[in-house]
Amino acid sequence: MSTTEAQRKIANMLAALKAEAPAIALRMGQTGLTAMKEDSIRDGITVDGSFANYTTNQVYKSSMKKKARNAAGGAYASSGGKGNWGEFRAAQGLKSDHVNLFYTGQMWSALRIIAQSQNGYRYSVLVGASNGDAGRLLIANIERYGNFLKLSDEKKRLIIADAAADVTDIVKRYL
Structure with missing residues (x-):
């Protein structure tokens, strides 16, 4: 070449x-x-x-009611008392061990x-x-x-x- x-x-x-x-x-x-x-x-x-x-800070479950994606989420939000976002996600069958920002x-x-x-x-x-x-x-x-x-x-x-x-x-x- x-x-x-x-x-x-x-x-x-x-x-x-x-x-x-x-x-x-x-x-x-x-x-x-x-x-x-x-x-x-x-x-x-x-x-x-x-x-x-997810935070472990407790809030009134009723504050999550409008954010429920399914009946299980609605039931959790209506069950009274306090809970947290991770528990709310778990109740709806969503990932709750680590934050994935997918709701x-x-x-x-x-x-x-x-x-x-x-x-x-x-x-x-x-x-x-x-x-x-x-x-x-x-x-x-x-x-x-x-x-x-x-x-x-x-x-x-x-x-x-x-x-x-x-x-x-x-x-x-x-x-």
Whole structure:
């Protein structure tokens, strides 16, 4: 291979990398968001490596009546006395061992990548809610629990390895 041909291949490879980088970054962001949502709904949200737990503060059960999702929730709320949110969730057959922020599903369903940006060779995605109500829930929950949207180091490594494989595939096409 001549020097000119090698330079042409490298130039084409760099152009392909530049063209495909935004899609790779978006795929990385979407993969991370999907993994975080699934893990949080299934296992509970984590903040600084620890699962968030429901408060044990007792409130009058009757205050939960309007929030009941089913007859069992209504029965719990009508049973008198005091209880807490975790017990109320358990009575309705919902996950109650760790906070998963999934009651109506509104916030998680509306959570998506809302913007993508580039600064030199650095690509970023911004995660947010697609509607105002879900956005307010998201902000309130971040204020209450901290950044539960942060990916674990293990998830980051997997996503980076996946992106590196995409880049390697592009490089192999030209070299």
